[in-house]
Amino acid sequence: MRCIADTAPGPAPTVLPESTPPVTLRGFRFSDVPFVAAIVAEALQEHYDPSLYGSLSHDWADGFLVAADSRDVPIGFLLGVSQVEHEARILMFAVDRHFRMQGIGTLLMTQFLGRCRARGFRRVTLEVRVSNATAIRFYARYQFSVIDLLRAYYSDGENGYQMAREPP
Numbered sequence: 001m002r003c004i005a006d007t008a009p010g011p012a013p014t015v016l017p018e019s020t021p022p023v024t025l026r027g028f029r030f031s032d033v034p035f036v037a038a039i040v041a042e043a044l045q046e047h048y049d050p051s052l053y054g055s056l057s058h059d060w061a062d063g064f065l066v067a068a069d070s071r072d073v074p075i076g077f078l079l080g081v082s083q084v085e086h087e088a089r090i091l092m093f094a095v096d097r098h099f100r101m102q103g104i105g106t107l108l109m110t111q112f113l114g115r116c117r118a119r120g121f122r123r124v125t126l127e128v129r130v131s132n133a134t135a136i137r138f139y140a141r142y143q144f145s146v147i148d149l150l151r152a153y154y155s156d157g158e159n160g161y162q163m164a165r166e167p168p
């Protein structure tokens with residue numbers, strides 16, 4: 001399953017320190033859909049029904065984090081869901097290619113894991129293409145380990161790794 005959310009009230013926006021790019025972390029809004037969809041198309045080569053983002057944020061609005069620039073335009077996001085008791089699953093995670101390597105992914109992941117801890121989750125899982133060395137290295141830095149090989153997991157036939165971190 002992958003994304004879309006409604007205007008469920010998210011967490012209070014977190015304004016980041018001046019040492020980071022001018023980014024604000026906030027909850028997802030319906031008006032974010034075109035921007036999030038554009039990031040997904042470029043970064044993940046996927047196209048989803050726009051309604052998906054809203055529906056996936058229903059159960060856990062705080063699991064859908066958006067990094068917005070100074071004009072409040074989304075430049076990255078992390079969409080996590082909780083479909084299994086005491087567990088979170090990262091469904092989508094991407095930063096606009098023009099804004100990578102500036103710490104925005106780190107901010108999103110750090111905030112997300114904090115929310116997982118606050119919810120008392122015992123495990124966080126995700127799936128990643130076996131060819132996505134950048135993302136695998138990033139996740140390893142956050143103590144995610146490969147727990148399974150998912151054969152032909154992606155629509156183009158590529159294998160995936162399931163990775164997990166416990167506790168979050």
Ligand SMILES: CC(C)(COP(=O)(O)OP(=O)(O)OC[C@H]1O[C@@H](n2cnc3c(N)ncnc32)[C@H](O)[C@@H]1OP(=O)(O)O)[C@@H](O)C(=O)NCCC(=O)NCCS
Binds near residue numbers: 093095096127129
């Ligand atoms: C994975 C992804 C979300 C990371 O986002 P990001 O904003 O680039 O992440 P960060 O900038 O926080 O960290 C990326 C790397 O840059 C480094 N970095 C961060 N800020 C830096 C800086 N100011 N100077 C130099 N390096 C820096 C980090 O140490 C990190 O190193 P690593 O490659 O060893 O992990 C991003 O690469 C992306 O969108 N990829 C495409 C989509 C994707 O693959 N998603 C995951 C699918 S499962």
